[in-house]
Amino acid sequence: MPSHLSADRPAAQPPGRGSVDALITQARRLKGDVDAVRRDAQDDGSDPQGRWQRALYDLALHQLSDLDEHLAQLRDGPAVLAPAAPPPVEQAAPTAPRRGSLLSRVGSAEWNLLTDEASWSGELYQILGRDPAAPPLTLDELPAVVLDEDRPKLTSMVTDCLVDAKPIDGEFRVLRPDGAVRTVHMMGEPVLGTDGSTASMWAVLRDVSELRRSQRVVSESRDSLQRHRHHAQTEHRLAVELQEAVLPPWLGSPRLPRQGPGRGAEGSSETLDLAARYLPSSASTLIGGDWYDALPLADGDMLLSVGDLTGHGVAVTSGMATLLGAVRGMAMAGTAPGQLLCWLNQLLHATAQPALGSTVCCRYRPGTRTLTWAQAGHPAPLLFRDGTGRRLSAPDGVLLGATSGAVYEQAEETLEAGDLLVLHTDGLMPGHDSTAAVNRLLDLAPRLAGARTAQDCLRLVVEEFGETERENDACVLVAKVTA
Known part of the structure; x- marks a missing residue:
């Protein structure tokens, strides 16, 4: 993604490689500690509280894994796509990237409103499951890959950014060509021209599907635990009342x-x-x-x-x-x-x-x-x-x-x-x-x-x-x- 410049300020310089490496080391050490505690917490799935605790451990590991990969991408920079060569006649279609891999987590894009051109990083192609040889989608084409019920949300975010210069911060679900549905978190800002008008829009798009799945598991486990506790409290109250009556x-x-x-x-x-x-x-x-x-x-x-x-x-x-x-x-x-x-x-x-x-x-x-x-x-x-x-x-x-x-x-x-x-x-x-x-x-x-x-x-x-x-x-x- 090209560096974006506002009319009144230069782009922030990336942190030094050594400082990012130190953060990566800390994140991996913390991840190892959490994973060790999770392994020590034995759970056979029969106890609602145990399931809830296990789900929280898994969610924490997902978040720490994301942090580790994001820091690594920050250190190494975005992936650069090599020019795509035409595949042989009998070559099979490329397989989907491994779930959770570095290249499938965070991508970036910039849309130039003056030239109607779009620029995508290689990671964004993998998030959306699109052929790297295909041209990037314009802002008008982007809603085509979004689920129908989420399109109004995306349209509203983009409109507020372009018209009112509001930052973008929201999520929507996309349907990949392979039929998989992924949840994408989008953050972006307008880039102003010298006359103060919006010249382009840049965004960072993050695949948060696994994170949201872990959060749903935590929520469902918590609800199950609450229902179990309510059932136990009700059963205890009824048993006490019956015992006292007898x-x-x-x-x-x-x-x-x-x-x-x-x-x-x-x-x-x-x-x-x-x-x-x-x-x-x-x-x-x-x-x-x-x-x-x-x-x-x-x-x-x-x-x-x-x-x-x-x-x-x-x-x-x-x-x-x-x-x-x-x-x-x-x-x-x-x-x-x-x-x-x-x-x-x-x-x-x-x-x-x-x-x-x-x-x-x-x-x-x-x-x-x-x-x-x-x-x-x-x-x-x-x-x-x-x-x-x-x-x-x-x-x-x-x-x-x-x-x-x-x-x-x-x-x-x-x-x-x-x-x-x-x-x-x-x-x-x-x-x-x-x-x-x-x-x-x-x-x-x-x-x-x-x-x-x-x-x-x-x-x-x-x-x-x-x-x-x-x-x-x-x-x-x-x-x-x-x-």
């Missing part, structure tokens, strides 16, 4: 209600002091399928249960609510714990979306202080008495939903006034280490013996295991025999 919102120490006259000791309102807590995971924003429950039954007995349905999210919380509803319904109908778990296993095994669950189900009779219980692959209840604790011997029982037709045995334990019963799910310790959790609970026996209420006992348990620093969610149910 689990008893105990803030004090509920008691068994009075059963009316003639019920004897079973009608006492102070046979059990209860407290329970759901402990959410700090490692996940999703709600799990852990539950606790205590339900006074029609015959004066008390249902105590804790359990865990595998998974997280609304579907699991909904499944937990269904399972808990079945437990309550069968217990209210008088079903013994062992048989209750048999039917619960069949229910879970027959669901459209198979899942696994664990639970311990207890039926407490206040009149005889008898605890009848069964378990399905779940930690056994812990019994604390006189400052010591032990784990109850568990009857046989496999995970719910693991196999059809499973049989669940029952066990009985006679409690005493002052006894403390602790039921828990297996998320108290990292890695679902049930044995370690049980040992830590049993170590609390002396402190639990000095606690006056079930709430005080629960507070000691929560303090021991931490209420916020948790890998998994868990539930704890404490029942203190008061009479």
Whole structure:
């Protein structure tokens, strides 16, 4: 492109070769650093945030590659086209330049308004995919290679430049002869004659197709991440609302209600002091399928249960609510714990979306202080008495939903006034280490013996295991025999 001169100022001199080489070295070093960080950021494409971060790395590399090539072109000057010789009769058409190559990125042109002549650099021919032997397009011919919807934009930019002497800075898409569509960023200025009128127009045209593609990927990845976060927030809110609607919102120490006259000791309102807590995971924003429950039954007995349905999210919380509803319904109908778990296993095994669950189900009779219980692959209840604790011997029982037709045995334990019963799910310790959790609970026996209420006992348990620093969610149910 010929050097352009305004009427009142000479063209700026290009920077020295040494200073440009230093900039190229810095750009390449930065590019290498970014590429190394990108390679270290492993992403399998399943995480929206990981895809967004990967797209940003790719965009940064595209921009640094462009900067490297632009500086190299600034140092070496525009490519000079050799005179085109007529091709042999059988010669194939020239292939398109390699995408991203130096000669396909930045070109320049100048249009002389006085002579209606145009001058293009070799790079511009390659950007537009035109035969270097063909004459350059005039300003009137240039819109012919631009997509229909972008022509008004190009016409407006050129008109403003020629008529109002406004600089050109805009983008449009061109259709190459090979059918490829490329996005071109055009920057230019009018060149004034001695009389102050516009004598010519020069422009630098840059192929930004790959850059814009990378930017679209970043934008789409960001939108996907935002949708994923919104979906996760909505799912978390729904799961929390469902969980709160199902689990008893105990803030004090509920008691068994009075059963009316003639019920004897079973009608006492102070046979059990209860407290329970759901402990959410700090490692996940999703709600799990852990539950606790205590339900006074029609015959004066008390249902105590804790359990865990595998998974997280609304579907699991909904499944937990269904399972808990079945437990309550069968217990209210008088079903013994062992048989209750048999039917619960069949229910879970027959669901459209198979899942696994664990639970311990207890039926407490206040009149005889008898605890009848069964378990399905779940930690056994812990019994604390006189400052010591032990784990109850568990009857046989496999995970719910693991196999059809499973049989669940029952066990009985006679409690005493002052006894403390602790039921828990297996998320108290990292890695679902049930044995370690049980040992830590049993170590609390002396402190639990000095606690006056079930709430005080629960507070000691929560303090021991931490209420916020948790890998998994868990539930704890404490029942203190008061009479």
